[in-house]
Amino acid sequence: MAENREFAHLIDLLKDAPGVAIAFSGGADSAFLLAAALIAGVKSILPVTVVSAFFTAGEKDRVIRLGQYLGIAPVFVPADILDDARVTRNTDRRCYFCKLFLFSKVMEVAKKHGIHTLLHGANLDDLKEIRPGMDAARELCFKAPLVEAGFSKKQIRACSKILGLETWNLPAQSCLATRIPQGDTITREKLVKIERAESRLHGLGFDQVRVRCQGDLARIEAEPGELQRFVAPDVRQEIIHAFRCAGFSSVCLDLGGYAPASGMFL
Incomplete structure (x- = not known):
């Protein structure tokens, strides 16, 4: 071998x-x-x-x-x-x-x-x-x-x-800073929000997932094969509640799925 x-x-x-x-x-x-x-x-x-x-x-x-x-x-x-x-x-x-x-x-x-x-x-x-x-x-x-x-x-x-x-x-890892758009100042508040939100997603069984922070909006990237799980009523409500508790006012799902260093998130 x-x-x-x-x-x-x-x-x-x-x-x-x-x-x-x-x-x-x-x-x-x-x-x-x-x-x-x-x-x-x-x-x-x-x-x-x-x-x-x-x-x-x-x-x-x-x-x-x-x-x-x-x-x-x-x-x-x-x-x-x-x-x-x-x-x-x-x-x-x-x-x-x-x-x-x-x-x-x-x-x-x-x-x-x-x-x-x-x-x-x-x-x-x-x-x-x-x-x-x-x-x-x-x-x-x-x-x-x-x-x-x-x-x-x-x-x-x-x-x-x-x-x-x-x-x-272990799924591919990257530091929390990669969840914040290039050019947006990195703050402790943003990092805490991201960590709390991703931790809840991991608790729900989503392994390869990223929460991209765009102000008060959280954009979730997940594996394409798992996107359907997010629309299940109980999962969707749990995510909305958890993300609001983390400090986000809105949450959306990126239909393009997880993409390492996608777009302006480097």
Whole structure:
């Protein structure tokens, strides 16, 4: 199986490192990278999770569960990303400034622990997309061993399933800031509204879903095959009630369905 070759290469890349700090979000990529570092026998492994306003309570819970499963405690670092005006202005460089801010926090923690090798979980598929955050990672000298070993997202999921990681079939993730139109100022109020609304949708069984914030209007994007579920009377009423409680005055369903980084939402 192709994954075996890539996995062996990944272990070779990691095994001689005296210590590594991993930007650990708890997503499929960073979870797999952490597991691989443990299997490789890296002597000192520091999973660093930066907790900001873009990081949801559900994501933090998953990081804790993964740490327990893998037998290693992540280091949580609180950081107020909303203090950085370059991020909150929400220009086409938001992702770059955000990653620069967050990865700098990882670097600071690593230095305090005497670790100089910094890793993040980018994979080959990420190279095909416009990801300004990758520039920030390179500038701060973060290495991407999954790219170097030749891992695609599909291969990461396949290997993660074998390793028993709960993230093997985790739907595609993106930070809460991507739900706010480019050019609209990012505020804590908007982020809280979005997180509450999406959390309720997840509770109703909608996994791959986004709540796009357009002022007081919430626009829901979901998988095309799930759109019919939204019009069921009990589900529709529950969503309307939950979204109003979250702070939205109106809610609509995008008939085009879920689309990563769609339109002005980058």
